[in-house]
Amino acid sequence: MPAEPWNTFHAGDNLDVLPRLAPGSVDLVYTDPPYNTGNDFAYADRFRDHAAWTAMMRPRLVAVREVLAPHGAIFVSIDDNEAAHLRLLMDEVFGEANFLAQIVVNLNPKGRQLGRGFATSHEYVLAYARHLPSCVVEGSSTEAVDEGDFPLTAPDGRRFRYLPLRNTNKKFNPITAPTLHFELYGDPVSGRVATTPFDGSRALTPVFGDGRPAVWRWSRPKVDEQPDDLECRVIRGRTGERADIFQRDWLEREGGRRKKLRTIWLAEEIGSTDTAVAELKALVGHVFESPKPTGLVRRILSTVPSDAVVLDPFAGSGTTGHAVALANVADGGSRRCISINSTEPTRVGSNAHLAGLATVADITRARLSAVAAQVGGGLEEPLGG
Template sequence: MSEPCNTFAEGDNLAVLEGLSAGSVDLIYIDPPYNTGSAFAYRDRFEGHAAWTAMMRPRLVEGRRVLAETGAIFVSIDDNEAAHLRLLLDEVFGEDNFLAQIVVNLNPKGRQLGNGFATSHEYLLVYARDARRCVLDASSPDLVIESDFPLVADDGRRYRRLPLRNTNKKFNPLTAPTLHFAIWGDPDTGEVRTTPFDGAVEIKPVFGDGAPAVWRWSRPRIDQRPDDLVCRRVRGTAGDRVDVFQRDWRHPVGGARRKKLRTIWLAEEIGSTDTAVAELKEIVGHVFESPKPTGLVRRILETMPADARVLDFFAGSGTTGHAVALANAADGGRRTCLSVNHPEPVRPGSNADLAGYRTVADITRARLQAVAEKVGGGYAEPGPSS
């Protein structure tokens, strides 16, 4: 029988981490307590930043130990501890392994309570275990839209034209001499070749001001992919000239088109706190005040291979496990997720309490069991940790 998609361990997360093998996970996502005192289930009012950092340090150290050399960690945080967490992650993972500090727009309307600005964002800090070996791909197929590719070929495929010349002036005949050469093209038929042919004109790469440039492709690559190039007349500052362009296809051969992720993630792309509450309510009820949307975690999952071993040791309502099951159902992936949660008592009189949940771990368990029933992937529980 195949390994279940979701496994849940109830207990102290540090003890669970210490029991895991080194390098046994590929991706960690955690949403630790934010040290605000406002979360309904966690008693997360730590006495000062030092106490919060002291709580987090050994857990991040163990997280680094169990993370594979090719892996990465994503940590959600707000303004209260963002600066201290950044320093702590630099200490544990190394400054050279910092990948990004992403702004996540989880509350588009902004928080209207209290004084000051209407905060509408949190942060996502991203570090590699080893940046030189990390397999994280900071791109997503979901960001690619049809309008980015306005042209249509005779066979119906959509594409856009990109200059074949390198537009970065750091690359020129002095810095890249092997890429400065003449090619031949016919602007009437669009045909491009590396050798002369009837009707063709000689074309050398130049910048808009006429200064010598270089091509982005080598001669062998042009010979291999002539149908992906087109020759056209263009209007420049010095008058009309002939230039060569790449046909950049919407659906390239050999894999799905992806677009680099920006460092601002909008609620319209990944969901908001409101949509997260709604999706949790649909599956187990309104029992958690500020869950993360599954869309946020699914975007994180897209940056790693589809068989990634995922770990969330501040599992909260179980968003990460839910997102892993949804991602597998969508693309046939074989991701697995270990969720860990402490049996922290829920607040008396809270929605969770009124719904019959004694601890936050009870909520995590209920959600992941419901996900297994509704989405699939299976569920397992090794038993409580000491």
């Protein structure tokens, strides 16, 4: 077991537990709060209207903000019933300027067939920084990189693709970026590129496809630093053949290649409600109606450093703690997760109640105990919750 357990569990109301955590001690929050559906398994009939749900959430989000580090961020799952109200509430508590993304999560690919209207197949994750200029969240991931995007192979076996050195965004031109409009010298026979003339070279300036002046993406000093990553080639443009300069963009880069994550996350990428139920069932049985898949949380974990302290104030079935343990095993990280869940009784007759899990906290504890036994990392439960 690591020196510090990967998972810590507090049983109790999060409004009581959160003030006991050190201010600024958490790097990342992911949580899946009770939805205002009127029939949620653990919180049935608690919220009669949007105002009551918002009144429940506001002080809890304020308390979460207090324990979140300046460089941290919060990700909250929500469905259509409260997505608009949660967005306004997050703007209020965390500030509109700290909005990161509203992600569409495809958790039910087949769509819900019950009821009227459309077959809803998605929920949302709202993401906000504690303080955007300081935020460590990187909205990219190694898993988003497609090797098929790098079809070429260098003599040394490295995969790459060609990218125009010219900036293709017309917002960047000799008027808006004058220092990036200059002559480079290239030889389309040898492929060599330099900032000064050499035998066989020709002077080349960046132009758009229609012939209008453009700018390079690299400065002169960067070209001098990395000339071997550039190549002069002959291409066929609108006006016939011409020489142009391209960057060899390598699949494998120092520090690892990352690609921006899109804001639509598909079930085949991060799992679905069905796979989440199967994950939980394999550990402790089918004792929670709508758990989130660990793949969803692991994707969020991939946007922050591997030593992050993670908090889930509405821990539910314990998906977040499970995902943290799986991520640590996968990459050798030292993430730690603090999970909080209430001691509210489980509904009489529910699978959880029939399994002997008398409270919602018992479900979380059972899963995290099973994770510690099967995955590793240990579990700590402080006295007094």
